[in-house]
Amino acid sequence: MDIRTLAVHAGTIQDETAGAVTNPIFLSTTFERSPEGQIRPKGFVYTRDTNPNRQALEKVIAAMEGGGEALAFSSGMAAVLTVFQTVLKPGDHVLISDDCYHGVVHLLTERYPQWQVSFSSADMTNINSLRNALRPETKLIMVETPSNPQLKITDLAAVAALAKERGITTACDNTWATPLITRPMDFGIDIVIHSTTKYFGGHSDVLGGAVVVRKENPILPELRDFQNVGGAVPSPFDCWLLTRSIATMPLRVMQQSTSAAIIAQALVGHKKIEKVFYPGLTDHINHEVAARQMKNSFGAMLSVLLHGGQKEALAFASRLKIFRHATSLGGVESLIEHRLTAEGNHPKSPDNLMRVSIGIEHPDDLLKDLLQALA
Ligand SMILES: *Cc1c(COP(=O)(O)O)cnc(C)c1O
Numbered sequence: 001m002d003i004r005t006l007a008v009h010a011g012t013i014q015d016e017t018a019g020a021v022t023n024p025i026f027l028s029t030t031f032e033r034s035p036e037g038q039i040r041p042k043g044f045v046y047t048r049d050t051n052p053n054r055q056a057l058e059k060v061i062a063a064m065e066g067g068g069e070a071l072a073f074s075s076g077m078a079a080v081l082t083v084f085q086t087v088l089k090p091g092d093h094v095l096i097s098d099d100c101y102h103g104v105v106h107l108l109t110e111r112y113p114q115w116q117v118s119f120s121s122a123d124m125t126n127i128n129s130l131r132n133a134l135r136p137e138t139k140l141i142m143v144e145t146p147s148n149p150q151l152k153i154t155d156l157a158a159v160a161a162l163a164k165e166r167g168i169t170t171a172c173d174n175t176w177a178t179p180l181i182t183r184p185m186d187f188g189i190d191i192v193i194h195s196t197t198k199y200f201g202g203h204s205d206v207l208g209g210a211v212v213v214r215k216e217n218p219i220l221p222e223l224r225d226f227q228n229v230g231g232a233v234p235s236p237f238d239c240w241l242l243t244r245s246i247a248t249m250p251l252r253v254m255q256q257s258t259s260a261a262i263i264a265q266a267l268v269g270h271k272k273i274e275k276v277f278y279p280g281l282t283d284h285i286n287h288e289v290a291a292r293q294m295k296n297s298f299g300a301m302l303s304v305l306l307h308g309g310q311k312e313a314l315a316f317a318s319r320l321k322i323f324r325h326a327t328s329l330g331g332v333e334s335l336i337e338h339r340l341t342a343e344g345n346h347p348k349s350p351d352n353l354m355r356v357s358i359g360i361e362h363p364d365d366l367l368k369d370l371l372q373a374l375a
Pocket of ligand 1: 103148173176195197207208209
């Protein structure tokens, strides 16, 4: 079935009590055993292990990623942490992309040295620089494509092939592309990670994360165990909200991406703008890989460099009337953010970079707003 059909139906709970068409919410933390003390056939015991709403959410996320098994977490960072805890042991090295989500850099810089896990970064859009950065103790390559905030596109098939040769596990943070545009496991990536806070949730009102692997991936049982005993699990209500939002996710992401392409193109060459980063633009450094790897569209995120440095960049944001100046992305409302400020202790963005998340408003209104703020 098409992803739009799966998005509506793959997370449905068959409600035997009332025949409800939409999913009931099972707030119960615990589930009654049979008279013999056995777990009932549905397998529910305690909500930290699993819960009908979490199971429904995991089913629909796995279906969207093209099969396998999904594990839901209370945030994207909890998903990343669980992958690291499962894959990495003392003495191991993890390679991340040089344009990686700042929270991951923070985790590896501040929290992991005490576990003797080291990391380094590489420009993963260049397979030679990736190859040169590998060490004998590299256990995990973590890719992010499109990257944050420069929208670099990594060739997932090339990374997966190199990693397989060396027996290294690969993970891809697919938050920005979403499975509507890229399904990393189709390119040979072992582990898919999401911050479901973004496009899956889509309304900036629920935090969540997910990890997806093929059923035959030998790390699945250990991931499940960490999910349960680590305890960074989403509440039944958060699972329900996410499952509800996923039904409209294909429509939202497609509209948002269409609008982003229109807006990115319209901003190119504007006299106040030094550069537009959008993988759909033919002059984007990785446009060729993007055109090959990204289906349907090039996503709904873009970044711009403004002439005049940080002062001009912030002044531009303050003149916007529809765009809200806030962090995060993927919601129905358009957001703009001065990325350097958000990066805190691990700054990497130029001071004149503004990151833009395109929402579902009419693209004409969004463009008009951007142009009046640039004028
Ligand atoms: C937001 C984000 C995260 C972190 O997710 P949270 O849900 O905020 O914990 C990780 N990776 C990417 C690419 C993100 O955009």
